[in-house]
Amino acid sequence: MKSGLLLAGLALLAAPAHAQLTSAERLMKATVEAEQQRTLGLLERMVNQNSGSQNPEGVEKVAEIVRGELEPLGFAVRWIPLRETGRAGHLVASRVGRAGTKKLLLIGHLDTVFEPDSPFQRWVREGDKGHGPGAADDKGGVAVMIAALRAMQAAGTLRNSNVTVFLTGDEEDPGTPQSLARRDLIAAGKAADVALDFEGLAQEDGRDMGSIARRSVNDWQLTIKANSAHSSGVFSAASGYGANYELARLVDAFRREVAEPSLTFNVGLIAGGTTARLGPGGIRAEVTGKTNIIAGEAVARGDLRALSQEQIDRAKARMQVLVAKPLAGVVSATLTFEDGYPPMAPTAGNRALLDRLNGINRDLGLPAMAALDPLKRGAGDISFVAADVDGLVGLGPSSSGDHTDQERVDIPSMSRQATRAAILMSRLGRERR
Known part of the structure; x- marks a missing residue:
């Protein structure tokens, strides 16, 4: 009372x-x-x-x-x-x-x-x-x-x-x-x-x-497989550029060609070499390689944050277009997405x-x-x-x-x-x- x-x-x-x-x-x-x-x-x-x-x-x-x-x-x-x-x-x-x-x-x-x-x-x-x-x-x-x-x-x-x-x-x-x-x-x-x-x-x-x-959170992973050979042949038609060059090229292309207002694109992990393997949960990587060997494997993980589903769809589509045009010597380039929080x-x-x-x-x-x-x-x-x-x-x-x-x-x-x-x-x- x-x-x-x-x-x-x-x-x-x-x-x-x-x-x-x-x-x-x-x-x-x-x-x-x-x-x-x-x-x-x-x-x-x-x-x-x-x-x-x-x-x-x-x-x-x-x-x-x-x-x-x-x-x-x-x-x-x-x-x-x-x-x-x-x-x-x-x-x-x-x-x-x-x-x-x-x-x-x-x-x-x-x-x-x-x-x-x-x-x-x-x-x-x-x-x-x-x-x-x-x-x-x-x-x-x-x-x-x-x-x-x-x-x-x-x-x-x-x-x-x-x-x-x-x-x-x-x-x-x-x-x-x-x-x-x-x-x-x-x-x-x-x-x-x-x-x-x-x-x-x-x-x-x-x-x-x-x-x-x-904004949303969508995780992505880019995996590159390329010809691995002696480094003396790098850039040649026979050997190509290797996985690391392709990974670097694509990540930078994402930065330059995917971004738009309210959309951000982060690269949280990169690994590349003769071999590159992700550990459990995708938060660690085990890499081998030597300076005189063209990298055969590379992987990158990151996130994409957007304000609308339409913006997410545009970003994903543009990224896939870029991945579909690989450098010489690349065997495969695979881009996958994992949905997280919607916008x-x-x-x-x-x-x-x-x-x-x-x-x-x-x-x-x-x-x-x-x-x-x-x-x-x-x-x-x-x-x-x-x-x-x-x-x-x-x-x-x-x-x-x-x-x-x-x-x-x-x-x-x-x-x-x-x-x-x-x-x-x-x-x-x-x-x-």
Whole structure:
């Protein structure tokens, strides 16, 4: 009773400064601020439990922490085990609200890039920063999501909202086959009207930015077989140029002739010599060769990132055309692709969601958020539902040093983001489908 009176009092105090907010929205803002220490306590517990993508038991333990937060809010929580993909699985929580209103899909992830053998394992508070593995990516985002849902519960707006929370256990290192690892997320996207991604808030020059697009990730591999002979005959019609020259020629041709706006082409591994063999997972190579022998084998691996499927298709087609015209002495040149994360194109529906968020920024007295250049953001799970539902990325906190032992979450941004999310979800959730 006392905490309810305190929150009501805080909401009344906030009213003159934010006249465009409803009383429920003022209460949501006050709830987020009053519960900041609780939210940080939850984040600390999650960070201190290792949940590297390849640590299924750890991922499941973080899922249980989250379950304990969502079930008291009226969510029906289920665990989708996916050990057959080499990963733990996914947590899905649903809450049924008023019939005929928009269905919201909230996306985040339980895993981090830090496995149990990493020395980076614990949460440390450093003033307005929280230092720890996954403090931002994405345990900070999960903490913001829960803070927003708790605020909605306190204000009574969660009761009528149709919300599904989908937290993957393998966003940082997806399980295989991908068709199974993302089957349930794709199905959830098809059933939703809006998707909100709680990965980190992007900033430029200290300004919060909105994200309405994410690029794809497609891996490629180029394998060259060529005549191997004495180096004295290199460049001759009989011996040709060898595998290394052909590989170098093609990789540079890709750079010069495939690139276009919003598309990047990376070469992550190159190996070539008399023999060149890739190791398990394609992340290491064993090479033999001598300076006086024309290279007989070469291989390169990399990724391709694009903003639309049409752009991916154009790039693949152009690369294959280049590969089909080999140098003399090349026996075979084979280019293969492996699909990863699909693109999330900057659609009109996504832009409209950012406009809605900027309406909330105006009502909160915060600056408008411009759309982030998608070149400045990596791929993410929301891309798997982007073809079926409008979405917005970056509702988690701002941070620095993600994916390194310098990862730090900006604590003040957590309350700002939770307030934005709570109001956005409440406004969207009462709209008709």
